[in-house]
Structure formats: structure tokens, C-alpha cells
Amino acid sequence: MNTQEMTTRIATGQGFIAALDQSGGSTPKALRGYGVEDSEWSGDDEMFAQIHAMRARVITSPCFGSGKVIGAILFEKTMDGEVDGKPTADALKARGIVPFIKVDEGLADEADGVQLMKPMTRLDALLEKSVANGMFGTKMRSVIKAANPEGIAAVVAQQFEVGAQIIAAGLMPIIEPEYDITAADRVAGEDILLAEIMKHLDALAEGSQVMLKLSIPATAGLYTPLVSHPKVLRVVALSGGFSTDDACARLAQNPGMIASFSRGLLQDLRKTQSDEEFDAVLGKAIDQIASASV
Known part of the structure; x- marks a missing residue:
């Protein structure tokens, strides 16, 4: 291909x-x-x-x-x-x-209710090698643990900043700001997350696209605006610790999202x-x- x-x-x-x-x-x-x-x-x-x-x-x-x-x-x-x-x-x-x-090098310590990605010390070399190996895209993960507007904004800004570097290298970035499914304030926090993602999508250069990997939302259908956004190639869902049965049942309530499961598959x-x-x-x-x- x-x-x-x-x-x-x-x-x-x-x-x-x-x-x-x-x-x-x-x-x-x-x-x-x-x-x-x-x-x-x-x-x-x-x-x-x-x-x-x-x-x-x-x-x-x-x-x-x-x-x-x-x-x-x-x-x-x-x-x-x-x-x-x-x-x-x-x-x-x-x-x-x-x-x-996968291109991230793990998570930084928690601050403002989130864990940003650690600095990527060898991203340029890894992107170059990935292109040479015929890879199509990348994935990088941050974690959100609380509905802290400053923290969520920082996570999304970092993801899109690195995403632009990945696009420039000729690869498709999967942007993954995971929301901890055990967080008590997930409903409010996911609303903040959606707004931040939309802001950065609208600011993307014309012709650029990203993919998004998100926790299955607490509010079914929340991410429908992302599924239909012209700068989003596909929206995928992580299982986030749910069992296979539970993750699949929740995913089925979110048309347009497809799975990207690890635990649920294996x-x-x-x-x-x-x-x-x-x-x-x-x-x-x-x-x-x-x-x-x-």
C-alpha cells in the first residue's frame, strides 16, 4: 500500500x-x-x-x-x-x-491535573527512521486526570505542537490526550477537552489532517463534531481499562468512533x-x- x-x-x-x-x-x-x-x-x-x-x-x-x-x-x-x-x-x-x-517517551510527573509527555529527545531521528520503514503514522499519549482548564489546555497544545512536527516529516499523527476513566469530574473535563481540540483543529493549516485517540466519553456522542471535522482523518477510542465487553458496549453508543484497543484485544x-x-x-x-x- x-x-x-x-x-x-x-x-x-x-x-x-x-x-x-x-x-x-x-x-x-x-x-x-x-x-x-x-x-x-x-x-x-x-x-x-x-x-x-x-x-x-x-x-x-x-x-x-x-x-x-x-x-x-x-x-x-x-x-x-x-x-x-x-x-x-x-x-x-x-x-x-x-x-x-509510538513516538512518545513516556509521561512527565502530574501537574495541574495532567501528565504531559516527557521531552522527546530523539523524535527527529525516530520520524526519519519511521518514514524509511514505510510507516504511515505515529501515536503519542498524554493523560488528563482532572477538569483543570490550564492543564487540559497544556496537554492539547503540546500534542498539536508535536503533531505539526510529525506532519512536516510526512507522517499522520494520532493525537492521544487520554482522559482517566476513573476521574470523578470526567463529564466536565471532557467538555473542556473537546473545546480545546476544536480550537487547535480550526488553527491547523489548510490541507493538514490529524487523527485523534480519545477515551470513550462519559457522555455518549460527545465527540461527533470531531468525527465530522474536515481536518480529522479518523477518531479512534482507547479501552482505558474497561473490559472488552464494557468497552465495546460503550463504543457502540458513539457512532463514527472506532476502536484502538490493546487490553481489550489481547x-x-x-x-x-x-x-x-x-x-x-x-x-x-x-x-x-x-x-x-x-
């Missing part, structure tokens, strides 16, 4: 985007969930080899290439690796799946499952998430 074909696939595809981008800090927990104990690896190289094997098993599963997964977000080391003897991005595109790369997969069992469990999750995304 070339860039235009990938743009069309993301804009109009019926399905969802798989989040396979657990990085250093979250990898041990992801491996434990898969049934790989800490004693089965030693050091980062072995840890990342274990998680890459899991991701490769997911990507090569027949159901993953069924057409219901339209994109996948990767961690840098997954992009650097191979699947089926091909660079991971090429293996995905051969299955009709558009590849994205939570029932285990290393000890036979290939047939693994494919059946993954296929069930894919069908459920894809149905909620239509």
Missing part, C-alpha cells in the same frame, strides 16, 4: 486499529498477562524478544488479516523486527493493515494456547471489537 491507499484505508475502512505498542515500562505486565513469567527472561533484550514473539503470533494469525483490523500501532523495537521474514511494517501492509509507530490470549485455541480466542475478540466499531 502506498500513502494514498493507506490514507483511504484508515479514512473509510470498516474495522479497528490494534494497539500493539506496549513499551519498556508496560511490557512485563503484558507478558505476565500472556502467561510469560518474569523468570522466563533476563534483561531488556530477552524481554523484548518475548513480546515480539507474542506480537508476531498475533500478526500472523489468520483472523488478524481478515480485513477487520485496518491498522496497528507498534513499539519501535517491533518496527525494527521482522514477522514472517519481512520487516514488521511490510508484513502488516501485506495483510491490508496500516502501520503506526486480554484472553495465552502463550500455552494451541494455534487453534489462540486463533479462536483472538478471532472472537476481533469480531466483537470490529462490530462495536461499525
Whole structure:
């Protein structure tokens, strides 16, 4: 797929985007969930080899290439690796799946009710490598924990500032200001978030587009104005800690948003499952998430 074909696939595809981008800090927990104990690896190289094997098993599963997964977000080391003897991005595109790369370097300490992204010390180099690897877009995450107008404004401003740099590099940014689903003031805070996002979208240069990855809103349909905005290619939803069933039920109440789940997609997969069992469990999750995304 070339860039235009990938743009069309993301804009109009019926399905969802798989989040396979657990990085250093979250990898041990992801491996434990898969049934790989800490004693089965030693050091980062072995840890990342274990998680890459899991991701490769997911990507090569027949159901993953069924057409219901339209994109996948990767961690840098997954992009650097191979699947089926091909660079991971090429293996995905051969299955009709558009590849994205996680570019943030984690979260800063909380201030004003939010966690901004840490400074990206090697963003230029990572963007250059991602373009060379045939990636379509990027993803970067901040977290909002309270309805603090100054904090929310700072999160959105930082996301769009880095997003402009990503657009200039020739990639599609997924802007992800996650709202903590446990926050007591989420209804009020998401209204503030929507207004800030709209302000920055309206200020984007003509012809520029971004994608948005947002928590499933407490108020169903809140983000409809974003779904229809001409400077938004697609609005995707994170599961945010909801179970697969709960996340899918909530997503189905928000027309135009599609899923970009990690936990909701992978939570029932285990290393000890036979290939047939693994494919059946993954296929069930894919069908459920894809149905909620239509």
C-alpha cells in the first residue's frame, strides 16, 4: 500500500486499529498477562524478544488479516523486527493493515491535573527512521486526570505542537490526550477537552489532517463534531481499562468512533494456547471489537 491507499484505508475502512505498542515500562505486565513469567527472561533484550514473539503470533494469525483490523500501532523495537521474514511494517501492509509507530517517551510527573509527555529527545531521528520503514503514522499519549482548564489546555497544545512536527516529516499523527476513566469530574473535563481540540483543529493549516485517540466519553456522542471535522482523518477510542465487553458496549453508543484497543484485544490470549485455541480466542475478540466499531 502506498500513502494514498493507506490514507483511504484508515479514512473509510470498516474495522479497528490494534494497539500493539506496549513499551519498556508496560511490557512485563503484558507478558505476565500472556502467561510469560518474569523468570522466563533476563534483561531488556530477552524481554523484548518475548513480546515480539507474542506480537508476531498475533500478526500472523489468520483472523488478524481478515480485513477487520485496518491498522496497528507498534513499539519501535517491533518496527525494527521482522514477522514472517519481512520487516514488521511490510508484513502488516501485506495483510491490508496500516502501520503506526509510538513516538512518545513516556509521561512527565502530574501537574495541574495532567501528565504531559516527557521531552522527546530523539523524535527527529525516530520520524526519519519511521518514514524509511514505510510507516504511515505515529501515536503519542498524554493523560488528563482532572477538569483543570490550564492543564487540559497544556496537554492539547503540546500534542498539536508535536503533531505539526510529525506532519512536516510526512507522517499522520494520532493525537492521544487520554482522559482517566476513573476521574470523578470526567463529564466536565471532557467538555473542556473537546473545546480545546476544536480550537487547535480550526488553527491547523489548510490541507493538514490529524487523527485523534480519545477515551470513550462519559457522555455518549460527545465527540461527533470531531468525527465530522474536515481536518480529522479518523477518531479512534482507547479501552482505558474497561473490559472488552464494557468497552465495546460503550463504543457502540458513539457512532463514527472506532476502536484502538490493546487490553481489550489481547486480554484472553495465552502463550500455552494451541494455534487453534489462540486463533479462536483472538478471532472472537476481533469480531466483537470490529462490530462495536461499525
